[in-house]
Amino acid sequence: DTEVTQTPKHLVMGMTNKKSLKCEQHMGHRAMYWYKQKAKKPPELMFVYSYEKLSINESVPSRFSPECPNSSLLNLHLHALQPEDSALYLCASSQEEGLYGYTFGSGTRLTVV
Amino acid sequence: RKEVEQDPGPFNVPEGATVAFNCTYSNSASQSFFWYRQDCRKEPKLLMSVYSSGNEDGRFTAQLNRASQYISLLIRDSKLSDSATYLCVVDYSGGYQKVTFGTGTKLQVIP
Numbered sequence: 210d211t212e213v214t215q216t217p218k219h220l221v222m223g224m225t226n227k228k229s230l231k232c233e234q235h236m237g238h239r240a241m242y243w244y245k246q247k248a249k250k251p252p253e254l255m256f257v258y259s260y261e262k263l264s265i266n267e268s269v270p271s272r273f274s275p276e277c278p279n280s281s282l283l284n285l286h287l288h289a290l291q292p293e294d295s296a297l298y299l300c301a302s303s304q305e306e307g308l309y310g311y312t313f314g315s316g317t318r319l320t321v322v
Numbered sequence: 323r324k325e326v327e328q329d330p331g332p333f334n335v336p337e338g339a340t341v342a343f344n345c346t347y348s349n350s351a352s353q354s355f356f357w358y359r360q361d362c363r364k365e366p367k368l369l370m371s372v373y374s375s376g377n378e379d380g381r382f383t384a385q386l387n388r389a390s391q392y393i394s395l396l397i398r399d400s401k402l403s404d405s406a407t408y409l410c411v412v413d414y415s416g417g418y419q420k421v422t423f424g425t426g427t428k429l430q431v432i433p
Contacts, residue, residue: 251409251426254421299365309354310371311366313365313366313367
């Protein structure tokens with residue numbers, strides 16, 4: 210299995226909703242990442258988990274809350290988002306933090322209304 | 323100066339042509355370098371890592387020039403399917419991991 214699976218693929222949510230994005234990989238990778246990508250822009254790093262511990266939070270607002278239940282799963286909990294948070298949210302994994310290229314999931318396209 | 327810079331393009335080239343992209347980086351402590359391709363509305367996919375000695379994968383050749391702080395990607399015999407945005411990625415790992423994506427170079431291969 211050489212894939213990173215993200216669900217859902219599309220999500221529309223209101224500003225008062227609570228939702229979660231899910232990411233799963235079974236490649237034995239020990240680092241997992243959340244990225245945000247706006248149209249025609251490169252991905253922006255949000256969070257890094259290394260060996261199931263949060264190692265980097267790139268000053269992301271608290272309305273985004275990551276969770277790593279185990280080495281294969283990564284969640285991103287969303288609450289009270291703003292319309293400007295609409296973007297493609299990409300999960301990625303790598304064998305170790307920073308030393309190897311990433312495998313990206315196909316992303317969740319989020320629209321906040 | 324941006325940490326990682328790329329010419330956004332677009333590079334419009336005919337099928338069969340050879341095209342090269344450069345990517346410059348500002349942090350001389352950078353340790354790992356990668357090229358990704360991203361198709362429209364899709365996720366980035368790792369194309370190749372870039373090693374100090376240079377490396378080749380079929381029609382693709384990547385080079386690293388540490389003295390001038392740039393990496394390059396050469397595509398020979400361009401195919402229509404090579405049309406995509408090519409993202410340069412620089413990793414400053416070593417104590418504090420920080421991966422920086424370039425803004426990407428758009429390639430359009432035309433028949």
